[in-house]
């Protein structure tokens with residue numbers, strides 16, 4: 561009896577802690593645009609709500625030509641009367657990406673995506689479909705410290721020296737309020 565009561569109290573305490581420790585992360589929008597239909601065609605680009613707390617990203621592209629040079633620019637924005645550039649603006653050569661998997665930042669990003677994406681190997685990328693499917697993030701796997709707010713990550717893909725593709729993801733993040 562006493563044991564049961566202790567377990568009950570412990571469970572309630574754990575539940576309380578879990579609830580209060582929970583930061584919230586949620587994808588709110590996704591957008592894709594191809595600027596060259598003879599190179600990239602967008603088949604799917606949307607969010608899918610799995611349940612109240614989980615929304616995943618599904619993107620499928622058709623690549624029409626062999627690709628062996630990709631420059632990726634990722635710019636982060638935070639919403640404050642419209643989206644304002646925020647802290648991170650990173651440009652990297654996509655084909656070198658996986659070759660530099662020892663770089664801690666690259667490794668971190670790679671680990672977030674690798675099991676959800678067919679874009680998980682080095683160049684060249686052959687014509688065919690490329691997918692990022694069922695992708696989601698847990699608040700605790702957000703790789704950088706973030707203040708609460710609404711964010712946009714805008715990624716520009718330059719293939720063979722021209723801007724060919726734009727993919728945007730927006731999300732809201734609420735910090736654990738005990739911190």
Ligand SMILES: *[C@@H]1O[C@H](CO)[C@@H](O)[C@H](O)[C@H]1NC(C)=O
Nearest residue numbers: 591592593643714726727728
């Ligand atoms: C992504 O966001 C940028 C910056 O706000 C915007 O210029 C661009 O048109 C957006 N692209 C898509 C596909 O929504």
Ligand SMILES: *[C@@H]1O[C@H](CO)[C@@H](O)[C@H](O)[C@H]1NC(C)=O
Nearest residue numbers: 596597598599625720722724
């Ligand atoms: C569009 O893609 C085709 C096929 O790869 C390429 O030949 C053409 O140069 C591209 N156009 C631009 C502006 O990059």
Ligand SMILES: *[C@@H]1O[C@H](CO)[C@@H](O)[C@H](O)[C@H]1NC(C)=O
Nearest residue numbers: 633634635645646649650651
């Ligand atoms: C982000 O970096 C790119 C490439 O270096 C540059 O063209 C762009 O203007 C930068 N964006 C901002 C908001 O500084």
Ligand SMILES: *[C@@H]1O[C@H](CO)[C@@H](O)[C@H](O)[C@H]1NC(C)=O
Nearest residue numbers: 674675676677678679680681
């Ligand atoms: C790359 O993606 C393919 C297809 O989604 C998957 O079978 C493979 O295990 C992935 N490789 C890595 C290193 O994650």
